[in-house]
Amino acid sequence: xxxxxxxxxxxxxxxxxxxxxxxxxxxxxxxxxxxxxxxxxxxxxxxxxxxxxxxxxxxxxxxxxxxxxxxxxxxxxxxxxxxxxxxxxxxxxxxxxxxxxxxxxxxxxxxxxxxxxxxxxxxxxxxxxxxxxxxxxxxxxxxxxxxxxxxxxxxxxxxxxxxxxxxxxxxxxxx
Numbered sequence: 286x287x288x289x290x291x292x293x294x295x296x297x298x299x300x301x302x303x304x305x306x307x308x309x310x311x312x313x314x315x316x317x318x319x320x321x322x323x324x325x326x327x328x329x330x331x332x333x334x335x336x337x338x339x340x341x342x343x344x345x346x347x348x349x350x351x352x353x354x355x356x357x358x359x360x361x362x363x364x365x366x367x368x369x370x371x372x373x374x375x376x377x378x379x380x381x382x383x384x385x386x387x388x389x390x391x392x393x394x395x396x397x398x399x400x401x402x403x404x405x406x407x408x409x410x411x412x413x414x415x416x417x418x419x420x421x422x423x424x425x426x427x428x429x430x431x432x433x434x435x436x437x438x439x440x441x442x443x444x445x446x447x448x449x450x451x452x453x454x455x456x457x458x459x460x
Contacts, residue, residue: 286380291437292319292406293425299334300427301343319406320356320389323363332427341366356389
């Protein structure tokens with residue numbers, strides 16, 4: 286199964302369109318969103334193309350392909366305009382014998398096993414870190430930080446590939 290994993294849209298219709306174009310280009314089966322979908326939050330600037338209602342409408346066209354966990358900027362009101370559920374805090378996807386735990390990243394790390402993969406957003410900075418588990422972060426689609434680029438992760442055949450929003454591969458890790 287091919288998955289596209291992204292985080293921190295923060296209501297940018299401009300970058301939502303770019304993410305959905307990447308989803309189509311990658312021919313992924315599922316789009317896993319790691320929270321902070323519609324609101325930019327009080328500590329972030331308005332992202333380019335900020336139009337949360339339009340972003341919600343764009344995402345609604347993919348409602349059967351989206352799995353989403355709640356971020357610290359997501360609220361009950363957001364759920365009212367989204368056509369897919371936002372799960373609380375954590376989700377699990379098991380594929381190819383790999384347990385992939387999803388979280389926005391603003392909560393405690395759950396108890397994980399050595400072969401587990403934990404993917405979070407929140408920091409807006411891409412990450413590959415081996416702890417007792419593998420911790421990944423795709424960075425942010427709309428508000429990248431620390432001189433990182435807008436990007437996402439593609440999962441396929443036990444390999445996580447980090448890509449820029451325009452599709453350029455720049456890191457890869459296999460489990």
